[in-house]
Amino acid sequence: MMSNDELRRRVVATLAEELELDPEALTPEATLYDDLGLDSLDAVDMVVALEKSFGMKFNDEESLKAVRTVNDLFELLIKLKESQTADEA
Amino acid sequence: MKCDVVVIGSGISGLTAAALLAKSGRSVVIVERTSRPGGALKRFVRQGVPFDVGFHYTGCLGEGDVLTTLWDYLGVRAIIPIRPFPPDGHDELSIAGYDQPVRAFFSYRRLRDELERRFPGERIAIADYLGKIAAICQKIPFYNLELPLTPFLRGFQEPPVSLCDYLTKLTADPQLQAVLASPAFLYGIPVARASLAVHAMVAHGFYRGAYTIDGGGQAVVDAFLRILEQAGVTIIGKNRVDEILVEGGVAAGVRTDRGQIIHCRDVIYTGHPSAVPAMVPAGIFRPIYLKRIQGLRNTASMFAVFAVAPDETPGEPDWVNHYHIPAGLAILPETARVPRTERVLMMTTPERGRLPNLKNNHRGIILLRPALWEEIERFAPTGRRSRPPAYLAWKEELAGEMIAAAGRYWGESYAALRPLAVGTPLTFRDELAAPEGAAYGAQHCLGQHNPGARTRLPGFWLGGQSTLMTGVVGAALAGLVSAGEILGLESTWEQVRQCR
Numbered sequence: 001m002m003s004n005d006e007l008r009r010r011v012v013a014t015l016a017e018e019l020e021l022d023p024e025a026l027t028p029e030a031t032l033y034d035d036l037g038l039d040s041l042d043a044v045d046m047v048v049a050l051e052k053s054f055g056m057k058f059n060d061e062e063s064l065k066a067v068r069t070v071n072d073l074f075e076l077l078i079k080l081k082e083s084q085t086a087d088e089a
Numbered sequence: 090m091k092c093d094v095v096v097i098g099s100g101i102s103g104l105t106a107a108a109l110l111a112k113s114g115r116s117v118v119i120v121e122r123t124s125r126p127g128g129a130l131k132r133f134v135r136q137g138v139p140f141d142v143g144f145h146y147t148g149c150l151g152e153g154d155v156l157t158t159l160w161d162y163l164g165v166r167a168i169i170p171i172r173p174f175p176p177d178g179h180d181e182l183s184i185a186g187y188d189q190p191v192r193a194f195f196s197y198r199r200l201r202d203e204l205e206r207r208f209p210g211e212r213i214a215i216a217d218y219l220g221k222i223a224a225i226c227q228k229i230p231f232y233n234l235e236l237p238l239t240p241f242l243r244g245f246q247e248p249p250v251s252l253c254d255y256l257t258k259l260t261a262d263p264q265l266q267a268v269l270a271s272p273a274f275l276y277g278i279p280v281a282r283a284s285l286a287v288h289a290m291v292a293h294g295f296y297r298g299a300y301t302i303d304g305g306g307q308a309v310v311d312a313f314l315r316i317l318e319q320a321g322v323t324i325i326g327k328n329r330v331d332e333i334l335v336e337g338g339v340a341a342g343v344r345t346d347r348g349q350i351i352h353c354r355d356v357i358y359t360g361h362p363s364a365v366p367a368m369v370p371a372g373i374f375r376p377i378y379l380k381r382i383q384g385l386r387n388t389a390s391m392f393a394v395f396a397v398a399p400d401e402t403p404g405e406p407d408w409v410n411h412y413h414i415p416a417g418l419a420i421l422p423e424t425a426r427v428p429r430t431e432r433v434l435m436m437t438t439p440e441r442g443r444l445p446n447l448k449n450n451h452r453g454i455i456l457l458r459p460a461l462w463e464e465i466e467r468f469a470p471t472g473r474r475s476r477p478p479a480y481l482a483w484k485e486e487l488a489g490e491m492i493a494a495a496g497r498y499w500g501e502s503y504a505a506l507r508p509l510a511v512g513t514p515l516t517f518r519d520e521l522a523a524p525e526g527a528a529y530g531a532q533h534c535l536g537q538h539n540p541g542a543r544t545r546l547p548g549f550w551l552g553g554q555s556t557l558m559t560g561v562v563g564a565a566l567a568g569l570v571s572a573g574e575i576l577g578l579e580s581t582w583e584q585v586r587q588c589r
Contacts (some may be wrong), residue, residue: 018377040243041545044538045377061245 018049028071091352094114097330098359100128104313105568108163111320122329132307135509138451140395141439144306149562150295155231161298161588165312170303178408184267195299215258225289234586249284259309263416275421277388278561280418289534305439333368340548341487357571359553382511390514390526394456396489396506411436413498425464462525473519484511530555542571
């Protein structure tokens with residue numbers, strides 16, 4: 001299973017590449033909307049890029065809505081990774 | 090030239106958006122690539138016989154239904170001669186390998202009765218299917234006009250359920266599977282890629298009633314042109330928009346291939362989204378978005394034969410659409426390896442009723458069969474006026490094949506149909522600006538995210554059937570949403586639904 005550090009690195013790499021963001025700006029405390037300039041129209045592309053990169057599905061509306069910062073995204077993906085790996089096991 | 094809004098494309102989506110905007114006092118210019126407005130709703134005439142390309146029958150035109158309500162609001166319903174199918178009107182589904190056709194009535198109750206009579210052991214499956222279709226649509230504002238639009242358009246979408254998984258678990262009867270999957274013909278996606286929700290949105294419309302229009306799709310176009318003219322909307326034909334002008338980061342106008350420049354505050358583009366990247370200056374959209382809209386997988390195309398009976402008329406004009414379909418879930422081919430003769434064949438007519446003397450009336454008969462782009466790709470570089478003889482010969486062979494099949498399926502008299510025109514994916518690509526000749530635009534399928542009306546370029550909006558929903562109803566609603574984004578989504582929706 002992928003370590004959490006590895007997961008964080010992969011999130012940053014995916015967002016930097018697919019959404020053309022500056023990797024330096026993708027700090028854990030950076031907010032997606034204000035700091036990174038993503039808007040609701042980017043949400044579909046962001047979700048699709050992350051789902052593809054991690055082979056996981058964002059299947060919970062509430063937790064996705066609660067994402068504000070890059071760190072929130074890390075935490076959500078770590079939780080998803082654990083639950084979806086548990087499902088497979 | 091200057092206006093508030095430029096609408097690109099004059100199909101039902103563009104006409105709807107333009108009419109809504111004009112009604113709210115916006116000055117609107119429609120820019121159309123061809124010389125005649127109307128897109129896929131236009132009719133063409135061969136030897137005096139009118140034929141419809143994109144409009145054969147539709148749902149959503151009953152009392153209180155969304156299209157009726159929208160057309161009432163716009164003032165076009167009163168001038169469109171809508172004709173409901175009578176209670177016994179239906180799709181007659183002949184299933185390959187089985188004797189007696191199944192009648193798919195345009196009514197939940199009659200359809201359920203027919204299915205229970207024909208498949209007495211499958212009562213639970215039938216109830217489950219019809220119940221699910223109705224329940225899904227109860228949550229969709231276009232079928233439950235009490236609901237607001239915004240949560241449906243902007244909200245979180247549940248992961249879609251695969252239609253194939255659902256139907257496979259529901260029943261093992263290949264005949265019943267074929268019947269339940271058959272509405273896929275009306276949105277052009279192979280069952281393996283279709284979602285239950287999209288299937289429901291199309292099927293539900295027909296299970297609640299089907300309608301034709303005297304004069305076909307052209308009557309709809311003419312009605313819209315009348316009210317648009319009254320509202321002062323300008324239509325510029327024979328101009329293809331090549332460039333969206335951007336000033337200060339917002340849409341500011343369009344430039345056409347003939348050098349026309351129209352300045353405006355908003356632009357609605359109703360064509361296939363794959364053409365957007367070439368029209369918009371670089372750097373406006375993220376590459377991931379451009380990749381997504383350029384890579385959209387398309388719906389099936391069609392082989393179409395537009396024919397008339399020779400001297401003897403093949404039966405009365407009836408209120409039946411005839412389908413010969415493969416058993417199981419193979420209603421649409423996934424690849425061109427499926428032989429044409431094993432694919433669904435549909436037979437319909439552009440005019441019903443009022444045909445006192447069939448012999449003198451030349452009732453047109455239309456045969457449709459799904460086609461895939463890959464089987465015609467070898468002729469792709471040719472234009473409308475430069476098709477090689479090999480293509481023409483191949484078209485003739487196709488027509489012969491489909492007419493022979495109609496004779497086998499529906500009676501010897503149909504084997505003598507005289508073809509007046511034949512359409513292929515190339516025809517639809519070139520006449521309708523449909524990439525790959527796609528009959529229903531980009532697929533609304535599993536794993537594909539179609540773009541919505543809003544884009545990252547302020548003042549630039551998308552409409553058309555590739556965005557929101559498919560078909561005539563879907564394209565009209567996409568027009569409603571794109572105009573609604575400019576005028577205020579919920580306030581527009583509120584005004585429209587007050588016409589119920």
